[in-house]
Amino acid sequence: MIFLRLAKKSDIPILEYWDKQQHVIDCHSDSGDYESHDWTWEQELKQNPDYFNTYIAENTIQEKTIPIGVVQIIDPFHEESHYWGEVEENLRAIDIWIGEAKNLNMGYGTEMMRLAINICFKNPKVKAIIIDPLASNTRAINFYLKFGFKFVRFKTFGEDYCAVHRLDRGSMSVEQ
Numbered sequence: 001m002i003f004l005r006l007a008k009k010s011d012i013p014i015l016e017y018w019d020k021q022q023h024v025i026d027c028h029s030d031s032g033d034y035e036s037h038d039w040t041w042e043q044e045l046k047q048n049p050d051y052f053n054t055y056i057a058e059n060t061i062q063e064k065t066i067p068i069g070v071v072q073i074i075d076p077f078h079e080e081s082h083y084w085g086e087v088e089e090n091l092r093a094i095d096i097w098i099g100e101a102k103n104l105n106m107g108y109g110t111e112m113m114r115l116a117i118n119i120c121f122k123n124p125k126v127k128a129i130i131i132d133p134l135a136s137n138t139r140a141i142n143f144y145l146k147f148g149f150k151f152v153r154f155k156t157f158g159e160d161y162c163a164v165h166r167l168d169r170g171s172m173s174v175e176q
């Protein structure tokens with residue numbers, strides 16, 4: 001059973017460990033220099049919770065709870081770095097990754113995404129969810145398409161060439 005809970009300071013070692021995994025590095029930048037990012041998890045977890053939340057996905061099997069991945073949900077209009085540039089109000093943006101390669105393709109990502117979409121749309125004001133996978137990350141793009149996300153446009157964020165997709169409220173194609 002997968003749950004999402006807010007990340008806390010004691011999760012920083014595992015978040016940093018996951019940052020070193022090749023599939024995590026590969027999904028975060030075209031240049032492969034994700035490991036040298038100019039922010040720390042300490043700063044990331046202190047972001048304004050109204051606009052920026054990091055969740056740890058945990059899997060509970062026979063009373064044992066194991067952290068398996070990360071979901072970040074931000075309000076791209078209000079978020080302080082304005083990473084998304086000019087966007088409408090009342091959107092949410094999601095980033096998601098499984099921490100260790102051995103946990104890929106087990107169905108965990110699907111469950112995490114389903115929970116994340118639920119969190120976003122629980123707020124009745126939220127119109128749609130946007131995502132920005134690297135255009136080269138076809139595996140993640142296919143993963144998002146199955147939820148009903150639709151391609152919007154290509155956009156360069158920093159040095160990364162991304163394929164922006166959007167899921168409007170009510171367009172979800174995986175059962176909630």
Ligand SMILES: CC(C)(COP(=O)(O)OP(=O)(O)OC[C@H]1O[C@@H](n2cnc3c(N)ncnc32)[C@H](O)[C@@H]1OP(=O)(O)O)[C@@H](O)C(=O)NCCC(=O)NCCS
Binds near residue numbers: 024027095111137
């Ligand atoms: C994208 C990502 C989060 C998807 O998570 P995941 O757990 O690997 O995905 P899932 O296992 O839920 O689904 C992927 C495939 O696994 C298979 N699968 C699903 N449930 C399964 C199960 N219970 N047992 C075995 N395989 C299963 C399916 O074949 C599914 O493919 P399909 O959708 O074509 O049917 C994960 O691949 C990841 O972390 N990738 C690297 C980081 C990344 O690219 N993040 C996106 C940044 S934009």
